[in-house]
Amino acid sequence: MSTANPTNLVVLDMAGTTVADGGLVEQAFRVAAERLGEDPATMIDHVRATMGESKISVFRHLLGGDEARAQRANLAFEEAYGELVDGGRIAPVPGAAEAIAALKESGRTVVLTTGFARVTQDAILAALGWQDLVGLTLCPADAGGRGRPYPDMVLAAFLRTGAVDDVRQIAVAGDTSYDMLSGARSGAGVVAGVLTGAHDKAQLEAHGATHVLGSVAELPALLDGVGS
Known part of the structure; x- marks a missing residue:
């Protein structure tokens, strides 16, 4: 991967992207x-x-x-x-935890975001045993109260982590049109839609996806190839 503009901050949605909640x-x-x-x-x-x-x-x-x-x-x-x-109704999307581990091992900072309130986000993380999976998790209240499709959570990740110098070095991944809008409006260089959740390829691309993946498990390989 090129070192001129590395994609070193990865902002991931939870339900439908990294977490399978069965509707x-x-x-x-x-x-x-x-x-x-x-x-x-x-x-x-x-x-x-x-x-x-x-x-x-x-x-x-x-x-x-x-x-x-x-x-x-x-x-x-x-x-x-x-x-x-x-009630035990959620599970990781297959390959999600491994993908996050691979992203971290490659030196990238990973942030998990959600449209839920903090109490629900924490309950999901606890149910999966993911409390220490990443260094930062964000909900709308952590970014001034505005969730998606506003770019606020992505930009909060940018500001709080200091992981990159340019918003174009951010990768955003999610399963909904609003995830794509949020990523595109933030200026992220990679806005990856995944097909494990709410919306299909056409919807994701229509709202700003730069790439569409079968699942988040494919994201590390995508980012390793960006700029190479």
């Missing part, structure tokens, strides 16, 4: 809607279209900007997702 996001949204007396059938299309977005932002849209109800809905969602996680 728990949709299940938790349904539970949250029912707990609030809402019909989940009226919400699910928007939920699917906005996978990767901060969950509180999704509820603000669905509930017409009613902040109090959106906060209650988000809390119900986080509780429902946490209950499902505690």
